[in-house]
Amino acid sequence: MGTHRPNPLQWVWYAYGGKLPDHLAEWVLHDVTCRTWVLRQLARALIQLTPLCLAVLLLPGPLWIRLYALTLGLLVGVFYSLSAMIETAEHRVIKHGYPPGIGKDTREMHKDVRRATRNAARRRGQE
Template sequence: MHGRHSTRSTPQRPTALQWLRYALGAGLPAELAPWVLADTTGPGWVRRHLLRAVVQLSPVLVLCLVVVPVPLSYRLSAAAGGLLLGLFFSVAFMTETTEHRVAKAGYRPGTAARLRAERTERERLERRSPYRQGGAGSFD
């Protein structure tokens, strides 16, 4: 299992091919584990999750648009409906999917959820900070 990694340094990123395989569900080399953790817990993690879902749905959408022998309007409707349904299910299982990715990278189950909760709490406390409310000069 991996220990806690510093979130201050930028982790090594996967190559384009590695990212594509990762988006489709494959694991990444162990040295990219900190990147997986940052990808699934950092700001924008939901947007990145949805992007991976679109990548996963793309082959089926392309087949629907190119191969099915019906008028284009039907193909477009079917592709749009399939995309929306796929994204709906992706959102429904977003937490479980990201936890699985993090566990596959070698972290304990629950790590991603815990780190996201810690970040959310930290951000909430920072927003409530007196320094944010009235500025540093309000303590004079």
């Protein structure tokens, strides 16, 4: 991965679906294909849900109702975000100039490399 990373404002823009400058395209590919890509998707979803959560907390009414509404909203939001994460990741890399399918192919390649490395380490340990 290149040394370029988005600054915090760019990352928030990216989390809400914005396109980053072209020099950050390699970081976007890394973001949606690295080992922790699911956690990164979850972080983006939580950032997207933050304004809604704050609005619910500011509504008038009993605190317990607002907390239940907040919890339910978070559960539904995270569920939908995680259920569409593969498509969302593909859309992000396509938006940044990569061909369709590269995100999935890159994640599979990384998984194969990790599996081969693990198997080679086991073989060395058995010898």
